[in-house]
Amino acid sequence: MSIKQRKEQEKSEMRTLILKTAMNLFLEKGFENITIRNIAEKIEYSPATIYLYFKNKDEILFTLRREGFEKLYEHQKTSLKLDDPLMRLHKHGEAYIQFALENPEYYDLMFMMRGPVKEMQETNDCDIGLASYELLKTNVKECMDAGHFPVMNIDIVAFSLWSYVHGIASLIIRGRGIMFPEEGIKSMVEEALNFMLVSKTEKKWDLENKQIISGVNV
C-alpha cells in the first residue's frame, strides 16, 4: 500500500514537474512557441516520456487551464468573507487582479489566449469558470439591493465589472501599463477600483484606514 502510494505520488510529481516546466516556458516564450521537445529538454527527459503523463500537447494546456481556474477560484474564495457587499466586491476585484498579475501565464491561458480547441475549452470554463461568474453576480445583486448600484440588468453590471478587472489585468500583462512603475501598480489598482466602485456611491474610501466609510453629509 505504502509502495503503491509512493509510486502514485511520484507519478503525480512528474506530472506536476511537466506542468510547471511547461508553464515556465510559456511565460518565457509564449504558448505557440512551446514544443513538447522544449519541455522534455528542460526536464532532461525524452519527448516520448511526456506522452506517458499526458495524452498530447493539448492535454497539457487544458490541465494548466483547469488548474488556473481552480487556483483563481480558491484565491477568490478566501477574500469573499467580508460582510459589506461593496467592500466584498472591492476585495474580489483586488484578488482577481492580484491573481492575474501574480500568475500571468495562467491568466493568459485562461482568458487571453486564443482557444486551442473549442469544445473542451467551453466545458472547462463552464465548470469552474462560470462558478466564479455566478459568485460575482450574487455579489452584484447584493450591492444593488443595498443601493450601492443603480438598478440595472445584473448581467450587464457583472460583465462590466469583470471587464474592468480583466482590462486592467490584461493590459498590464501585455505590458501596456508601462506608465506605472512596477512598485506603483498595486496602489494604482487600488485607486482604479475605488474609481469604479466607491465614487458610484455616497460612501467614501478611507485611504488611511483602507476601508470604506459612509459619507458624512449624506
Added chain:
Amino acid sequence: MSIKQRKEQEKSEMRTLILKTAMNLFLEKGFENITIRNIAEKIEYSPATIYLYFKNKDEILFTLRREGFEKLYEHQKTSLKLDDPLMRLHKHGEAYIQFALENPEYYDLMFMMRGPVKEMQETNDCDIGLASYELLKTNVKECMDAGHFPVMNIDIVAFSLWSYVHGIASLIIRGRGIMFPEEGIKSMVEEALNFMLVSKTEKKWDLENKQIISGVNV
C-alpha cells in the same frame, strides 16, 4: 520622375493587396493558422513574391498593427468633436469598442496578441498608439476640471477607462460575452458605459433622447 512615381505606386498597391489579403485570411482563420503560402495563393502570386514587398512574415504583422493603430485613431477622431467632455468620453469609449468589435483581428493584433518581437512593438505603440492615449488623458482632464470625476491622478483614471473598454472588447472578442445575444451587444455596451460614466456624476442619462442630462436636484 513620373515613371519612378508610378513604379512606387505600383509597389505600394501590391503591398496593400498583400496586407488586405492577409487581413482577410486572418479574420477567417486566425493568424496562427495563416501561412505565407496561404496569402500568396489567395493573391495568385508565388510565396517568393511576398518577400519582395515584405522582409518577412513579422513585417506583415507589424505593418498591419500600425495600420490598425491608424485606423483606430481615425475612427476615434471623428467622434471627438462633442463639446461636453463627459459625452465626448462616452462617445470615445463607444467608438473604441465599436472599432474593436468590427475589426477583431486588428484589435487582437494591436492589444491582445503577444508581441512577436519586442523591439518593434514598442516603437509602434509609441508612435500612434500613445497619441491615442494622450488624447484620452486630455479628455479625462477636462472631465475632472468640469467636476465630472473626483480629482485623482489622471494617468490612473485614463488607464482605468482604457481598461474598461479594453476589457469589454477583449472579453467579447474571446467569446466570453455569450450571455449576451449577438444583437444585444450594442445596447449592453451602451449601458456598461453609462454604468461607468454617468452614475459617477450627478447627471443622469436620458435614455429616450440618448443624451446626458443634468440631474434634477443638483
Added chain:
Amino acid sequence: MSIKQRKEQEKSEMRTLILKTAMNLFLEKGFENITIRNIAEKIEYSPATIYLYFKNKDEILFTLRREGFEKLYEHQKTSLKLDDPLMRLHKHGEAYIQFALENPEYYDLMFMMRGPVKEMQETNDCDIGLASYELLKTNVKECMDAGHFPVMNIDIVAFSLWSYVHGIASLIIRGRGIMFPEEGIKSMVEEALNFMLVSKTEKKWDLENKQIISGVNV
C-alpha cells in the same frame, strides 16, 4: 518435477493467451496496426511481460504462422479420408479454401504477407507447409494414375491446383470477390472447384447429391 511441470504449463498457457489475443487483434484491425502495447493491454499485463514469453514481435508472428500451418494441416487431414482421389482432391480444395476464409488472418500470415524475416520463414514453411504440399502431390499422382488428369509433370499440376485455391482464397480475402454476395461465396467456391476438376474428366458432378458420378457413356 511436478512443480517444474506446472511452471512450464503455466508458461505455456501464457504464451497461448498472448498468441490468441494477438490473433484476435490482428483479425480486428490487421497486423500492421497492432502493437505490443495493444496486446499487453488486452490481456491486462504490461508490455514488458510479453517479452518474457517472446523474444520480440516477430517471434509472435512466426509462432502464429507455424500455428497456422499446423491448423491447416489438421483441417486438411480430416478431409482426406475419401477413397476416390478426385473427390479427395475436391474435398481437399474445399477444405483449404474454407480454412483460408474462416481464418483470414492466419492465411494472410501464412501465404500472403511479405515474410518479415527471410531466414525463419523458409524453415517454417519446409517443416509443416511442405508436408501439406507433399500430401497434395500424392493426391495428384493418384488422380493421374486413375486417369482423371492428363499425364503431366506432377509438380506442375500440384502447383496449379494450389494456385487455384490460393487464388480464390486470397482474392476473396482481399475483397476482390465483391461480385459474389457473402452468402453465395460457398456455392461459388463449390462450382469453381467443379469447373476445375470435374469438367476435366468424363465424369459429371451430381449437384443433387453433392457427389461426382461417372459419366454415362464411359
Added chain:
Amino acid sequence: MSIKQRKEQEKSEMRTLILKTAMNLFLEKGFENITIRNIAEKIEYSPATIYLYFKNKDEILFTLRREGFEKLYEHQKTSLKLDDPLMRLHKHGEAYIQFALENPEYYDLMFMMRGPVKEMQETNDCDIGLASYELLKTNVKECMDAGHFPVMNIDIVAFSLWSYVHGIASLIIRGRGIMFPEEGIKSMVEEALNFMLVSKTEKKWDLENKQIISGVNV
C-alpha cells in the same frame, strides 16, 4: 511556350523519378517499410521536396497503383487480338502472369497488398481494374458460346480463371514456387494454363507448334 513545356516536363520527370525510386525501394524492402525519408535520401533530395510533387505518402502509392492498372491494361490489350476465344484466353492469362512476374512490385501493390485507404482504392479499381475484368468476362462468354466451356455462371468462371492466374503469380512472387528453377517458370506457366484450359475441351494443344489444334480422335 517551349520554356513552359520544358518546365512541365522536368516536373513530370521528377514525379517519375520519385515513383520509380519508390517502386525500387518497395521491391527491396516492402511497402510498409518505406518512408518518405528513404525515398528522399535515395534521390538525394530533402523529404520536403517529395511533398512538392505528391500530397502525401498515400498519393504516391495510389499513383503507382493506378499506373500498374494502366500498364496491365496495355499489356493485356496487345495480346487480345487473337480470333479463337480459347487461344485468346490462353494468351490473356499468359500476359497477365507475365506482367505480374515482370512487375512484381506493381502486382503486389495492385492485388496483394492490404489496401492502405479503402475509399480511393475501390474507385481506382473500378475505373481501370474493372475494365480488365469485364474484358475477361466477354472472353469467357465467347468461349462458352463456342462450346469450350460448360455452360455456367459467367461470373464464376471469370473469377475462377482470374483466381487461377492470380494464384500462380502471387505464389511465385511470394517465393512459393521454389520447386521450379527460375528458367523453368515460363514453361511451367504455359503448361499450367494448358492444364486449365485445353484439357477442358476436345481440343489438344500442339506443343510443337505452340497452338491449339482441334482433334477429334487425336
Added chain:
DNA sequence: CATGAATGAGAGTTCATTCAT
C-alpha cells in the same frame, strides 16, 4: 519583377524494446 524549386529546421507523435526494481 516574379517565381519554381528546394530545403533546414522542426513540429507532434508512435513504437518496439530495455532494465532496474
Added chain:
DNA sequence: GATGAATGAACTCTCATTCAT
C-alpha cells in the same frame, strides 16, 4: 515472474525562407 518507467529512433508532414533563373 512482472512491471513501471523510460527512451532512441523513427515516423509523416509543415513552414518560413532562399536563390538561381
